[in-house]
Amino acid sequence: MAAKGPECIGIGLLGLGVVGSGVAQSLMFKAEGIGEQVGCPVILKKVLVRTLRKKRPLKLDPSLITTDSNQILDDPNIAVVVEVMGGEEPAHTYIQRALRSRKHVVTANKEVMAKHSSNLLRMAEECGVGIFYEASVGGGIPLIGPLKRDLVVNRVSSIYAIINGTTNYILSKMSSEGVEFNAALRVAQDLGFAESDPANDIEGTDAAYKLAILAGLAFRAEISARDVYREGITGLTEHDFRYAKELGYAIKLLAIGTDLDDAIEVRVHPVFIPESFLLAKVEGVYNAVQIEGDMIGKVLFYGEGAGAMPTSSAVIGDIITAGRSIVSECGYRYRVGCIRSKVVSPMSQIETRYYVRMSILDQPGVLSQIAKVLGDWEISISSVIQKEADPASGTAEIVIMTHRAREESMQRALTKMRNLRAVKEIGSFIRVEV
Amino acid sequence: MAAKGPECIGIGLLGLGVVGSGVAQSLMFKAEGIGEQVGCPVILKKVLVRTLRKKRPLKLDPSLITTDSNQILDDPNIAVVVEVMGGEEPAHTYIQRALRSRKHVVTANKEVMAKHSSNLLRMAEECGVGIFYEASVGGGIPLIGPLKRDLVVNRVSSIYAIINGTTNYILSKMSSEGVEFNAALRVAQDLGFAESDPANDIEGTDAAYKLAILAGLAFRAEISARDVYREGITGLTEHDFRYAKELGYAIKLLAIGTDLDDAIEVRVHPVFIPESFLLAKVEGVYNAVQIEGDMIGKVLFYGEGAGAMPTSSAVIGDIITAGRSIVSECGYRYRVGCIRSKVVSPMSQIETRYYVRMSILDQPGVLSQIAKVLGDWEISISSVIQKEADPASGTAEIVIMTHRAREESMQRALTKMRNLRAVKEIGSFIRVEV
Numbered sequence: 001m002a003a004k005g006p007e008c009i010g011i012g013l014l015g016l017g018v019v020g021s022g023v024a025q026s027l028m029f030k031a032e033g034i035g036e037q038v039g040c041p042v043i044l045k046k047v048l049v050r051t052l053r054k055k056r057p058l059k060l061d062p063s064l065i066t067t068d069s070n071q072i073l074d075d076p077n078i079a080v081v082v083e084v085m086g087g088e089e090p091a092h093t094y095i096q097r098a099l100r101s102r103k104h105v106v107t108a109n110k111e112v113m114a115k116h117s118s119n120l121l122r123m124a125e126e127c128g129v130g131i132f133y134e135a136s137v138g139g140g141i142p143l144i145g146p147l148k149r150d151l152v153v154n155r156v157s158s159i160y161a162i163i164n165g166t167t168n169y170i171l172s173k174m175s176s177e178g179v180e181f182n183a184a185l186r187v188a189q190d191l192g193f194a195e196s197d198p199a200n201d202i203e204g205t206d207a208a209y210k211l212a213i214l215a216g217l218a219f220r221a222e223i224s225a226r227d228v229y230r231e232g233i234t235g236l237t238e239h240d241f242r243y244a245k246e247l248g249y250a251i252k253l254l255a256i257g258t259d260l261d262d263a264i265e266v267r268v269h270p271v272f273i274p275e276s277f278l279l280a281k282v283e284g285v286y287n288a289v290q291i292e293g294d295m296i297g298k299v300l301f302y303g304e305g306a307g308a309m310p311t312s313s314a315v316i317g318d319i320i321t322a323g324r325s326i327v328s329e330c331g332y333r334y335r336v337g338c339i340r341s342k343v344v345s346p347m348s349q350i351e352t353r354y355y356v357r358m359s360i361l362d363q364p365g366v367l368s369q370i371a372k373v374l375g376d377w378e379i380s381i382s383s384v385i386q387k388e389a390d391p392a393s394g395t396a397e398i399v400i401m402t403h404r405a406r407e408e409s410m411q412r413a414l415t416k417m418r419n420l421r422a423v424k425e426i427g428s429f430i431r432v433e434v
Numbered sequence: 435m436a437a438k439g440p441e442c443i444g445i446g447l448l449g450l451g452v453v454g455s456g457v458a459q460s461l462m463f464k465a466e467g468i469g470e471q472v473g474c475p476v477i478l479k480k481v482l483v484r485t486l487r488k489k490r491p492l493k494l495d496p497s498l499i500t501t502d503s504n505q506i507l508d509d510p511n512i513a514v515v516v517e518v519m520g521g522e523e524p525a526h527t528y529i530q531r532a533l534r535s536r537k538h539v540v541t542a543n544k545e546v547m548a549k550h551s552s553n554l555l556r557m558a559e560e561c562g563v564g565i566f567y568e569a570s571v572g573g574g575i576p577l578i579g580p581l582k583r584d585l586v587v588n589r590v591s592s593i594y595a596i597i598n599g600t601t602n603y604i605l606s607k608m609s610s611e612g613v614e615f616n617a618a619l620r621v622a623q624d625l626g627f628a629e630s631d632p633a634n635d636i637e638g639t640d641a642a643y644k645l646a647i648l649a650g651l652a653f654r655a656e657i658s659a660r661d662v663y664r665e666g667i668t669g670l671t672e673h674d675f676r677y678a679k680e681l682g683y684a685i686k687l688l689a690i691g692t693d694l695d696d697a698i699e700v701r702v703h704p705v706f707i708p709e710s711f712l713l714a715k716v717e718g719v720y721n722a723v724q725i726e727g728d729m730i731g732k733v734l735f736y737g738e739g740a741g742a743m744p745t746s747s748a749v750i751g752d753i754i755t756a757g758r759s760i761v762s763e764c765g766y767r768y769r770v771g772c773i774r775s776k777v778v779s780p781m782s783q784i785e786t787r788y789y790v791r792m793s794i795l796d797q798p799g800v801l802s803q804i805a806k807v808l809g810d811w812e813i814s815i816s817s818v819i820q821k822e823a824d825p826a827s828g829t830a831e832i833v834i835m836t837h838r839a840r841e842e843s844m845q846r847a848l849t850k851m852r853n854l855r856a857v858k859e860i861g862s863f864i865r866v867e868v
Contacts, residue, residue, distance in 0.1 A: 026729065030587055037586055134584060140730035142576065142584035149583075150568060150576035152471055153464055153750040278736065281715050295460065295747035296574035296737060302712065303733035313729035316587040328762075 006079070009038065009323045010045040012072035012103075014094055015085035016065075019108055019135070020047070021058040022308035023082060023315050034316065038323035046072045048085075073097045080322050082315060083107040084135075092116060099123050099131065104322040106315055108135035114209035114225040117216055130325065132318035137210040138163060138287050140310030141303040145317070147217045147291070154293025156218040159257040160433070163210045165285035165305045166194045166201035167233050167253040171270075172283045175241045175251065181234060193285055204230035204268040207255045215257035215266050218291065221342040223266060229347045231269035240357060240428050243385065243399050244272055247355075250280035254433065263345045272355050272432040348408040353382070353432035355401050358417070359424040362389035362396040366422040373416045374402065377409040395424050401432065440513070443472065443757045444479040446506035446537075448528055449519035450499075453542055453569070454481070455492040456742035457518060457749050468750065472757035480506045482519075507531045514756050516749060517541040518569075526550060533557050533565065538756040540749055542569035548643035548659035551650055564759065566752035571644040572597060572721050574744030575737040579751070581651045581725070588727025590652040593691040594867070597644040599719035599739045600628045600635035601667050601687040605704075606717045609675045609684065615668060627719055638664035638702040641689045649691035649700050652725065655776040657700060663781045665703035674791060674862050677819065677833050678706055681789075684714035688867065697779045706789050706866040782842040787816070787866035789835050792851070793858040796823035796830040800856040807850045808836065811843040829858055835866065 011027060013020055027034065027044045035041045047064050048071075072078055073094060081098035083105060085091045092112045098105050099120065107113065113120070113136045124131040134144040147156075162168050166188060173184040185202070188194035200206050208228040216223040233253050244251050249272040258265040273280050278300055282288040287305030292298045304310040360366045367384070374381060380403045389396035402410070417423050445461060447454055461468065461478045469475045481498050482505075506512055507528060515532040517539060519525050526546045532539050533554065541547065547554070547570045558565040568578040581590075596602050600622060607618040619636070622628035634640050642662040650657040667687050678685050683706040692699040707714050712734055716722040721739030726732050738744040794800045801818070808815060814837045823830035836844070851857050 026587065034587060140585075140727075141733055142580040145580065145584045146576040149755060150579045150751040151574075151747065152754055153460065153468060154747055278712070278715060281712060293574075293747065295743045295750075297741075297744060299575055299735070299737035301733070301735060304731045307731075309729045310731060313585065313588055313727065316729075317584040320586055321583060 006040060006326060008041040008043050009080060009326055010043055010075070010078040011319065012045055012075065012078040012081045013047040014069070014072065014081065014083045014091070016047050016049045016056065016058070017084065017086070018308045019084040019311045019315070021056065022312035023084060024060060025058055026312050026316050030316070034320060037320050039327040040323075042319065042323055045078050046075065048072055069094055073101060078103060079326055080104045080106060080319055082319065083109055084315065085109070086111070088112055088115065095120060095131070096123065099127050099129060102127050102129050104129045104132070104326070106132045106135075106318040106322060108133070108311055108315055110136040110206070110209040110213060111225075114212040117213060118222045130322055132322060133213070134318050135311045135314035137213050138289060138301070139303065139305045139307060140313040141287060141289070141301050141305065142314075142317075143214065143289055143301055144217065146301070147214070151291065151293055151296060151299070154295050155259075156291055156293045157259055158292045159211070159214055159218055159255070159289065160279060161211065161214065161255040161287070161289040162252055162279060162282050163255050163287050163289065163305060164201055164204075164207040164253060165287060166198065167207070168282065168287070169193045169285045170202070171233060171236070171251055171253060174236065174238065175245075178238055178241070180238050181236060202234055203232035204253065207253060207268045211255035211257055211266055211268060214255075214289065215264065218257065219259045219264055219342065221264055221340050223264065223344065227266055227344040229267040229269070233270055235428065236270055237428065239397070240430065243355070243357065246385065247272075247383070247401065248275050249273060249432070250275055251430070252279060252282075254279070256433070259342075260345070263343045263349075265345050265350055267347060267350070270430050272430055274434055348406075348411065350407045351404050352407070353402055353404055353434065354410050355399065355428070355430045355432050356414070357397065357399045357427040359395050359427060360398055361422045361424065362394050363422065367398065369420055369422060370398075370400070370417060373413050373420070374400075376416075377405070377413040379403070379405040379409055379413055397427070440474060440760060442475040442477050443514060443760055444477055444509070444512040445753065446479055446509065446512040446515045447481040448503070448506065448515065448517045448525070450481050450483045450490065450492070451518065451520070452742045453518040453745045453749070455490065456746035457516060458494060459492055460746050460750050464750070468754060471754050473761040474757075476753065476757055479512050480509065482506055503528055507535060512537060513760055514538045514540060514753055516753065517543055518749065519543070520545070522546055522549065529554060529565070530557065533561050533563060536561050536563050538563045538760070539565045540569075540752040540756060541565065541567050542745055542749055543567075544570040544640070544643040544647060545659075548646040551647060552656045564756055566756060567647070568752050569745045569748035571647050572723060572735070573737065573739045573741060574747040575721060575723070575735050575739065576748075577648065577723055577735055578651065580735070581648070585725065585727055585730060585733070588729050589693075590725055590727045591693055592726045593645070593648055593652055593689070593723065594713060595645065595648065595689040595721070595723040596686055596713060596716050597689050597721050597723065597739060598635055598638075598641040598687060599721060600632065601641070602716065602721070603627045603719045604636070605667060605670070605685055605687060608670065608672065609679075612672055612675070614672050615670060636668055637666035638687065641687060641702045645689035645691055645700055645702060648689075648723065649698065652691065653693045653698055653776065655698055655774050657698065657778065661700055661778040663701040663703070667704055669862065670704055671862065673831070674864065677789070677791065680819065681706075681817070681835065682709050683707060683866070684709055685864070686713060686716075688713070690867070693776075694779070697777045699779050699784055701781060701784070704864050706864055708868055782840075782845070784841045785838050786841070787836055787838055787868065788844050789833065789862070789864045789866050790848070791831065791833045791861040793829050793861060794832055795856045795858065796828050797856065801832065803854055803856060804832075804834070804851055807847050807854070808834075810850075811839070811847040813837070813839040813843055813847055831861070
């Protein structure tokens with residue numbers, strides 16, 4: 001007995017870069033398995049490229065290639081549009097057009113989803129199709145799927161995530177080999193783990209996009225990329241890694257989301273975390289996302305956060321989900337659910353612990369002046385390290401770890417400390433999460 | 435505009451133990467969120483218990499409680515049967531009856547799924563309903579969902595899993611505090627992490643059930659609990675943990691599944707793993723499952739593997755999935771896909787590295803005799819530790835780590851070594867996975 005449903009499902013691919021080539025390749029070489037999972041053949045019908053002239057390692061039938069997006073967006077035989085071009089435009093426009101034509105959309109585009117997910121999800125729901133974006137965060141690691149389905153009954157209270165492989169590689173290198181930031185960045189670039197213009201990664205923008213996507217879904221709130229506080233890793237020095245080790249911590253660029261009921265915190269910045277935390281053991285280009293829910297407690301998802309094949313795995317997983325819903329002929333009705341407008345706390349309102357490394361004059365009474373400033377802002381010190389002074393410069397390096405305090409107070413105390421004659425420089429200021 | 439579909443979805447709960455109470459409680463206290471996700475109210479209609487006389491912490495309307503399974507299995511207003519009784523019978527019979535009555539089934543029953551999943555999945559497909567079993571492995575950690583959906587395009591080559599919290603707690607305790615097995619077991623029992631009859635856990639049966647379920651799904655093969663080789667943790671001593679540390683390893687009870695194309699390996703036994711592996715850092719009652727696929731590479735899922743709330747989280751997630759498919763009125767058509775009959779390799783055919791700890795006579799030439807036996811079976815030694823002898827007994831303890839060798843050869847070499855006059859005792863024999 002033949003199943004109902006279409007004879008085959010046509011795919012239109014927007015983009016044939018690293019991920020696009022991986023997707024095209026998987027659709028061809030794994031066609032049998034994909035068809036079996038979906039219930040009918042899944043066929044790549046058309047691929048949009050910017051130029052026909054470029055040499056590509058993947059050989060595709062020339063009739064599949066086009067530079068005209070209409071050939072995909074207007075083709076009634078294409079049921080699923082796969083967007084892997086990256087960047088905000090024209091990707092965002094194409095996605096909207098595809099949804100309005102009642103095509104399912106599978107996208108790996110973190111920028112578009114971080115900036116426009118609320119609108120796109122609503123539009124998809126109205127059009128009775130799905131927009132699937134597992135590949136936009138964490139490469140092949142299942143994150144969006146579990147949050148939408150398996151964990152959906154949980155009230156998620158926090159997300160702690162290493163979601164940028166480039167920076168995690170650099171930080172791992174700095175920690176294990178004692179090299180400075182620039183040297184580690186150069187190695188990452190040589191190995192292809194960092195782009196020639198690495199700003200998006202090392203300044204925390206990429207991680208902020210991904211956090212906006214995860215936090216929006218986990219907290220069921222409208223969170224835009226703009227809401228996410230971000231601070232990169234360029235200011236970290238080899239000194240900080242030495243002190244971190246001495247104190248029993250690792251330094252990671254964490255994306256942190258917290259749902260405090262009345263407000264949400266979303267922030268990306270370098271963090272001291274205890275070496276005993278599983279997140280502290282995530283090395284190299286790997287990603288890990290820890291989610292805490294009221295029923296599940298803490299769960300952690302770990303894997304390769306980027307790369308053609310891991311990302312294609314997520315894209316194909318989404319194509320299969322879209323395909324199954326087409327075959328079952330009941331439309332895709334994923335409910336966005338009640339999305340609440342929640343206030344995002346300004347950074348000044350967060351509370352955490354702090355590490356401050358500074359260079360001070362090597363003379364009596366300086367520590368007491370610093371302690372007094374902190375005390376005036378009701379910040380209590382949990383530990384102090386002061387090493388032998390450098391007789392040549394007459395300065396000493398001092399490291400202070402505080403107990404929990406409000407960021408606003410800490411920032412004011414820092415300003416005050418900077419103005420102390422005995423403080424030559426505030427070398428680093430890093431938040432400590434325990 | 436009102437959505438099509440039923441006015442509400444009736445749930446019948448089989449069992450009101452720890453997990454059952456958690457599920458009932460969640461269905462009541464989280465009713466609004468669950469209904470929102472499903473698209474209509476989800477209502478607990480009836481709960482099967484063994485006896486009405488038992489005192490229960492959870493207060494339920496007495497009219498909900500019954501000791502007659504027909505009141506659930508024959509009720510046309512119940513669309514989803516949730517089985518959380520545990521044990522093979524009568525659970526297996528009830529599940530079959532529910533499927534035949536075209537009710538979706540959500541189960542947390544690892545024993546039933548490990549022994550009967552192929553038949554039950556086929557039966558569900560024939561009846562146009564779903565059988566959902568996320569809660570049967572790894573408590574609230576999403577595993578079945580990601581394998582069925584997000585990772586489905588991958589050819590999975592291996593599973594390495596810590597999936598029994600009781601034994602992982604005991605091993606963590608033995609490792610960190612240097613206590614012997616019996617003392618660690620007693621602490622686990624006092625804390626409620628081990629049952630008064632701990633056989634199922636410490637002998638590896640529970641882990642074997644879960645591995646059969648995971649491996650069957652990941653390798654798309656018919657694997658029964660009987661196929662899984664199992665060895666427990668009762669033979670491990672404090673000595674082994676000391677040597678493991680010295681050599682840079684952790685000892686874990688691992689569930690290992692490997693798809694070698696022509697055959698499958700499925701086995702549960704204690705294992706030395708390098709301390710640098712993320713799995714080596716999984717402590718206490720936590721579970722972790724590492725899956726390697728041809729596209730995603732290695733992914734790891736980590737979290738609480740048991741407990742009322744984590745397990746209920748998985749059960750409710752499945753109820754929501756079942757509910758969504760009822761509301762969309764298109765029947766549940768999860769395709770089992772092509773399940774292949776694959777040969778399960780006998781244990782004698784596996785290849786790995788080995789750790790052997792033995793007590794030998796403290797006299798010249800003994801090590802050379804042992805090395806000769808291993809050499810005769812073409813097993814090469816990677817390292818040897820021999821500590822100071824015990825003059826009183828005239829014996830010395832020696833530890834040998836081998837390179838990769840076939841289990842069959844190793845077992846024959848062990849028999850031969852046992853028969854050497856100079857070997858007093860083979861204390862431990864543990865496989866080493868790198």
